[in-house]
Amino acid sequence: xxxxxxxxxxxxxxxxxxxxxxxxxxxxxxxxxxxxxxxxxxxxxxxxxxxxxxxxxxxxxxxxxxxxxxxxxxxxxxxxxxxxxxxxxxxxxxxxxxxxxxxxxxxxxxxxxxxxxxxxxxxxxxxxxxxxxxxxxxxxxxxxxxxxxxxxxxxxxxxxxxxxxxxxxxxxxxxxxxxxxxxxxxxxxxxxxxxxxxxxxxxxxxxxxxx
Numbered sequence: 001x002x003x004x005x006x007x008x009x010x011x012x013x014x015x016x017x018x019x020x021x022x023x024x025x026x027x028x029x030x031x032x033x034x035x036x037x038x039x040x041x042x043x044x045x046x047x048x049x050x051x052x053x054x055x056x057x058x059x060x061x062x063x064x065x066x067x068x069x070x071x072x073x074x075x076x077x078x079x080x081x082x083x084x085x086x087x088x089x090x091x092x093x094x095x096x097x098x099x100x101x102x103x104x105x106x107x108x109x110x111x112x113x114x115x116x117x118x119x120x121x122x123x124x125x126x127x128x129x130x131x132x133x134x135x136x137x138x139x140x141x142x143x144x145x146x147x148x149x150x151x152x153x154x155x156x157x158x159x160x161x162x163x164x165x166x167x168x169x170x171x172x173x174x175x176x177x178x179x180x181x182x183x184x185x186x187x188x189x190x191x192x193x194x195x196x197x198x199x200x201x202x203x204x205x206x207x208x209x210x211x
Contacts (some may be wrong), residue, residue: 023175031133032133033131033132064195071130072125073125073127126182129157133145
């Protein structure tokens with residue numbers, strides 16, 4: 001990479017609020033910290049009216065029970081199903097049953113036509129919980145700040161997980177590896193294998209797109 005590309009990459013990195021990720025805690029340039037919880041989606045439209053009412057009331061109860069602010073982030077990503085269509089085509093070729101072969105081909109053609117008209121989206125839901133040094137009188141980004149942030153965020157996350165379980169929603173706190181992959185995909189539009197995430201090494205969230 002030439003000096004111009006390195007300079008551009010460094011300049012771009014400055015616009016990203018993320019300073020580092022230690023364990024499952026994201027350290028921010030603002031002097032704060034946060035962690036991210038991924039919540040499993042549920043198809044609200046397929047629920048009965050009674051089940052929908054229960055979900056709405058449970059969500060309302062969750063919001064009213066919170067003693068700290070949260071951010072809800074919904075990520076929609078278009079799914080590439082070309083590999084799935086190839087798999088169906090292989091099944092058509094392998095099948096010795098003519099009726100089954102015909103049914104698989106009809107299904108494959110239906111799916112192929114469907115994605116031409118409607119984009120297939122994968123929706124993921126995330127909840128971000130924040131911590132500031134003002135919560136316990138700690139300023140800066142030293143060890144004391146990190147240890148306090150980790151403890152306070154863990155307590156908040158435990159409380160939120162309990163609320164989500166009462167709504168019958170599966171959830172997990174994202175690990176460092178999962179956080180790096182999530183942020184890398186958000187800022188770069190792809191996922192690549194990152195060996196460095198297994199080590200305690202800072203990884204640039206934005207990669208240079210310079211040729």
